[in-house]
Amino acid sequence: MNDDSDTIRRALQAEARSAPPSRIDWQYVSNRTRRALRRRRQFVASALGVMVIGAGVAGLMLTSGDEPDSDSVAVQETTIPPVTDSTLTVVDTPAARPSTVVGITRDGRLLAIDVATGSVLRELAFEGDPAGEVDGISSFIDHATVDLSRSRVVYSVCCEPAVGQIKVVPLDGGPVEFIADGSGPDMNADNGLMATVSGSGVQLRTPMGTYVRSIEAPPDIAPSLRRVSWTKDGAHLIVESGGPDGASSRLFVVDQTATSFADATELRPPEGHAWSSAAPFAEDRLAVLDAHDSVTDVLIVDRQGQPVSTVDLGGRTPVALSVDSSRTWILVTLYGGGLLAIDDSLTVQEIAYNEVLVTADW
Amino acid sequence: MTSPELPNQSVASTLERLFEDCHDGLMRLAYVLTGDGAQSADLVQDAFVALGTRPKRRWPAPGSEYAYLRMCVINGSRRHWRREAVAGRARRVQRETAFDSVDSVGLDRAGQRRVADAVRGLPRRQRECIVLRYHDEMPIAEIAHALGISEGSVKTCLHRAHRALAEMLGDMR
Numbered sequence: 001m002n003d004d005s006d007t008i009r010r011a012l013q014a015e016a017r018s019a020p021p022s023r024i025d026w027q028y029v030s031n032r033t034r035r036a037l038r039r040r041r042q043f044v045a046s047a048l049g050v051m052v053i054g055a056g057v058a059g060l061m062l063t064s065g066d067e068p069d070s071d072s073v074a075v076q077e078t079t080i081p082p083v084t085d086s087t088l089t090v091v092d093t094p095a096a097r098p099s100t101v102v103g104i105t106r107d108g109r110l111l112a113i114d115v116a117t118g119s120v121l122r123e124l125a126f127e128g129d130p131a132g133e134v135d136g137i138s139s140f141i142d143h144a145t146v147d148l149s150r151s152r153v154v155y156s157v158c159c160e161p162a163v164g165q166i167k168v169v170p171l172d173g174g175p176v177e178f179i180a181d182g183s184g185p186d187m188n189a190d191n192g193l194m195a196t197v198s199g200s201g202v203q204l205r206t207p208m209g210t211y212v213r214s215i216e217a218p219p220d221i222a223p224s225l226r227r228v229s230w231t232k233d234g235a236h237l238i239v240e241s242g243g244p245d246g247a248s249s250r251l252f253v254v255d256q257t258a259t260s261f262a263d264a265t266e267l268r269p270p271e272g273h274a275w276s277s278a279a280p281f282a283e284d285r286l287a288v289l290d291a292h293d294s295v296t297d298v299l300i301v302d303r304q305g306q307p308v309s310t311v312d313l314g315g316r317t318p319v320a321l322s323v324d325s326s327r328t329w330i331l332v333t334l335y336g337g338g339l340l341a342i343d344d345s346l347t348v349q350e351i352a353y354n355e356v357l358v359t360a361d362w
Numbered sequence: 363m364t365s366p367e368l369p370n371q372s373v374a375s376t377l378e379r380l381f382e383d384c385h386d387g388l389m390r391l392a393y394v395l396t397g398d399g400a401q402s403a404d405l406v407q408d409a410f411v412a413l414g415t416r417p418k419r420r421w422p423a424p425g426s427e428y429a430y431l432r433m434c435v436i437n438g439s440r441r442h443w444r445r446e447a448v449a450g451r452a453r454r455v456q457r458e459t460a461f462d463s464v465d466s467v468g469l470d471r472a473g474q475r476r477v478a479d480a481v482r483g484l485p486r487r488q489r490e491c492i493v494l495r496y497h498d499e500m501p502i503a504e505i506a507h508a509l510g511i512s513e514g515s516v517k518t519c520l521h522r523a524h525r526a527l528a529e530m531l532g533d534m535r
Contacts, residue, residue, distance in 0.1 A: 004524055004531075009496040011477030016390035016497060018474075020399035024389075024407050026381050032407060033377070033414035040415060159415050165441075178441065 032199065035223040036159040039183070043130055043142045043158060043358070095326040097341060098146070100171060101353065102153050103333070103360035106130070108140040110155060112171060115341075115362070118352025122173045127157045130358075139165075143227060145361045146171060147187040147207065148325040154194065154207075156183040163199045166209060179209030184227035187325060188234045193256075195228045195237055201261070202228050202239060202254065216260045217241075221250070230256075231280040232327035236303065238278045238286060239264075249276035251288070253303060267305035275299070279323040279330055282344045287311075287321050287330050298332060300346070311346055320359035333360045373421070377414050380427050385410070387428075388435050394497050395439040395489070397482050409434035432498070433508060436490055480530045481523075488523035491516050 100121065101113045108129040112121040130140040142164070144155035150171060157165045164183030169176045182196030182203060193212065194205045201217035202225070215237070217225060224241035231238065237256050242249040251267040258264070267286075269275045275288040285308065290299035298311040298318055317335040324331070330342040339351040339360060385406055392402035409431045413421070422430040481492050487509070494505045502520075506513040 004528060005496065007531075008477060008481065008492065008527065009499075011474045012394050012481065012493065012497040014471075014474040015397075015478035016394050018471075019390050019393035019402065024385065024403050026378055029381060029407050029410045029414070030374075030378070032411045036411050036415040159411075 031223065032163075035199065038224060039142070039164075039226060040130075040159050043140070095324070095328040097329055097343070097349070098150065098324050098362040100146075100150070101331065101339060101351070101360050101362045102144050102146055102155075102171070103339075103353075103357040104141050104144060106356060106358055110141050110144055110153070110169070112153075112173070113353050113360075115351055115353075118354065124153055124169045124171070124173060125155065125167070125176050127167075143184050143359070145186055145322070146325060148189065150325070152207075154179075154185045154187065156185055156196075158183060164197075166194075166196060180205055180211070184225070184240075186227075186229045188230040188256075189232055189325070189327065190234065193230075193234075195230060195256075197225045197228055197239075199223070201225070202237060204256070213259070215254055215256075215258050218261055221252075221261065224250075227278075229278060229280050229323070231303070232283055236280075238280050240276065240278055242276065249274065251275055251278050251286075251305075265304070267301065269305075277318075277321040279321040281323045281327045281330055285344075287323070287342070289318055289321060298330075298342070309346060311342055311348065313340060313348060316340070322359065322361040324362050329362065331360055331362050333357050373414070373418060376427075377410065380413070380431070381410055384428055384431060388431055391432065391493070391497060392435050392439060394478065394493050395436065395482070397478065405435050405438035408438050429508060436494075436508075440486060477527070477531060480527055483530070484523050484526055487511070487515075488519045488526065491519040492523045492527075495520060 097115065099115050101115055102124065103111050103113055105111060108126060109123050110125040112124055113119070114121050125141060127141050128139040130142075139157050139159060141155050142158040144153055146153055153169050153171050155167055155169070157167060163181050165178055166180045166182050166185050167176050167178050180196065182198050182205075184197040186195050187193070187207060188195070192207070194207055194209070196203050196205060198214070200214065200222050202215040204212045204214070206212060216222075217239075221241050225239060226242050227240040229238045229240075230236075235256060237254045239252045239254055239261075240249050241252070252261060253265045253267065254261060255263065267275065269290065270292075273290055273292040275290055277289045279287045281287060284303050286301050286303065288299050288301060290297045290310075296317055296319075298313060298321065300308040300311065302308055313332065313334075316338070318332045318340075319335045320333040322331045322333075323329065328344050332340040332342060334340065337356040338354050339357070341349040341351055343349070388406045388409060389402055392405040393399060396402055396405070412434045413427065413431060421427075481489055484492065490509060491505055494500045494508060495502075500508070502513050502516050506516045509516070511519075
């Protein structure tokens with residue numbers, strides 16, 4: 001093709017002119033940008049420990065007009081009484097404590113950590129640092145979970161594109177694979193479905209990321225969704241949304257067969273309390289971070305939001321909760337560094353690792 | 363509930379102005395790279411969101427915002443191709459596509475589409491070099507800067523791309 005340069009030029013420019021009319025408008029881009037900024041601020045707030053030491057902030061937010069407008073949300077509400085002592089019924093045979101934790105560091109690395117020794121086994125992935133200091137990269141890993149097979153780590157990358165990217169990396173190390181758009185992934189108990197947060201609600205996908213169906217959230221909630229977790233029986237999803245401060249989370253219990261949040265139940269904490277980092281465990285329990293009166297506790301509630309018990313962490317402050325894929329072992333990431341394990345009889349166990357993590361999972 | 367604002371008002375207005383000025387051009391670039399209108403819209407949206415959420419101190423220098431957005435679209439198109447590969451739907455040159463001969467005025471629609479599909483069938487770096495060279499009319503040095511490779515690599519990629527296209531489209535001479 002002697003004149004191939006001209007041919008290519010004319011063909012590409014003609015092809016460009018034949019592009020279908022743009023479906024995008026400024027308002028849509030602007031709204032997505034705001035949502036992405038909100039997610040970034042939530043993560044940075046968590047990374048800085050604002051959520052933990054911010055019980056006062058949470059209270060402030062709840063009394064300064066930031067409380068969600070219940071009229072605008074098509075969900076049921078459950079208001080609960082103050083915390084009372086009661087006994088958690090253990091219904092499961094305890095599963096073995098996982099031997100490996102995956103943790104996200106403040107500079108954006110995804111690490112595999114040996115539970116017994118606290119040593120870092122390997123760096124699984126790095127997608128950029130949350131502060132955007134790495135030249136040319138301003139994305140970062142904001143959530144990670146280990147699947148039931150304990151062979152794969154599924155993690156999400158915020159915020160380019162704004163909806164996030166979900167990737168998979170072998171727990172033993174290996175190549176990273178992009179599998180879907182979305183964020184905040186969690187695998188259900190039989191490893192058959194993955195729930196993710198999308199721009200319009202929750203999406204259910206196969207473990208390899210193939211879209212299955214959606215659960216649409218109301219427009220005033222959808223942009224703030226940041227995390228979703230399966231209950232042990234796989235019948236419900238605990239969906240968490242949050243404000244830019246990282247403290248004013250809202251928790252919704254959604255039937256996994258639903259197509260929308262219309263019949264969702266919102267778990268409402270008592271006045272002056274803020275719940276976040278929900279981790280469903282045992283048959284019908286939920287561990288949450290309960291920020292109140294300048295302290296943050298690990299609180300156990302039932303699926304209706306009724307308090308069951310508080311967990312004594314010996315004065316240490318939690319920043320994030322997660323639960324293993326058997327829904328037996330709660331993992332507590334501590335402010336200032338360190339991890340704790342809580343089994344479903346609420347016995348607290350030390351884990352050797354003492355470095356600072358933003359969040360962790362096992 | 364309080365909505366976070368864009369980094370500040372000047373950034374928001376700059377982003378809106380850039381959107382007005384650039385989104386059509388970026389759509390065309392994305393379409394040439396992917397051949398998929400819906401994907402192109404997503405790529406362009408993602409590019410503006412990426413710029414809008416970038417920390418203010420890391421915004422591109424005034425005047426170079428378009429280059430940043432263009433790179434976002436190119437990077438996004440790589441994700442598009444990875445997804446296509448994962449789904450086993452990688453676009454291939456439609457060698458069997460019927461087309462009319464090229465006349466003295468220019469390519470007909472089928473020929474244009476055939477060339478564009480052939481370009482999309484090139485390896486990633488060759489595809490990007492060809493598109494930036496002949497769609498965006500960028501000089502070699504600017505392509506090298508944009509893709510983070512040497513000018514020699516750009517020339518090599520262009521040479522190989524020309525040779526591959528000549529093989530694929532030989533019967534269009």
